[in-house]
Amino acid sequence: MKIVNRWLTPLALTFILIGYLTVWHPSPVAGLRLIGWEVGEWVKFLPAFIQGNAPTNRNWFYIPPITLSIALILWASHGRGRIRTWLTALFALPIAFLAVPDIPIIVDESRDQWLTRVLWFGGVCLLVLIAPLLGRLPGRIRAGLLLVCGLLGAALPTAAYQASRWHIADLTTMTADLGIGLWLNVLGHLLLLIPAYFWFKDG
Numbered sequence: 001m002k003i004v005n006r007w008l009t010p011l012a013l014t015f016i017l018i019g020y021l022t023v024w025h026p027s028p029v030a031g032l033r034l035i036g037w038e039v040g041e042w043v044k045f046l047p048a049f050i051q052g053n054a055p056t057n058r059n060w061f062y063i064p065p066i067t068l069s070i071a072l073i074l075w076a077s078h079g080r081g082r083i084r085t086w087l088t089a090l091f092a093l094p095i096a097f098l099a100v101p102d103i104p105i106i107v108d109e110s111r112d113q114w115l116t117r118v119l120w121f122g123g124v125c126l127l128v129l130i131a132p133l134l135g136r137l138p139g140r141i142r143a144g145l146l147l148v149c150g151l152l153g154a155a156l157p158t159a160a161y162q163a164s165r166w167h168i169a170d171l172t173t174m175t176a177d178l179g180i181g182l183w184l185n186v187l188g189h190l191l192l193l194i195p196a197y198f199w200f201k202d203g
Helices: 002-020 038-047 058-076 082-089 092-099 103-109 114-128 139-172 180-191 193-202
Strands: 023-025
Touching: 002 038, 002 058, 002 180, 023 038, 023 139, 038 058, 038 114, 038 139, 038 180, 058 082, 058 092, 058 114, 058 139, 082 180, 092 114, 092 139, 103 139, 139 180, 139 193, 180 193
Parallel strands: none
Antiparallel strands: none
């Protein structure tokens, strides 16, 4: 269990962060190599999204920084003192902020383009404030939350990209391959299922 919490969980979190900031849409043209953080904003300019025939929910591209932040907070609350828990959990804020749209978008665009992500960020801020209390929850509840983070973070962004990548390829006349960043995101989230299992077992 100590090996899982000390090494495997941080490794999973690292994979997710690196994966989100690494190429999801590969291209021989440097300007068209889209990292996970860029895909969500880029796809809204695709004809299908502009015409109201979006093949997926664009918010799903912003799930990894949120699930990563929640997983980090849960890990921080596991077997640490109050101060160490808060200090570790604070790292979740800049990560979750990756999902927050820029101020001009909030000011100029309709609420459906940004409100969901702002609410997600607000939820992460609340979890940071109560992080020490999360350690008092039964292991099975924390395991369930981590399990949900792992499954949603692996499945929904991948499904969103799969639904969008052919539209991206058509517009750019480039490949529709899957970048290494997408695979790292999936791997990192699936690795979270291992500590979730042990937390549930120790319940």
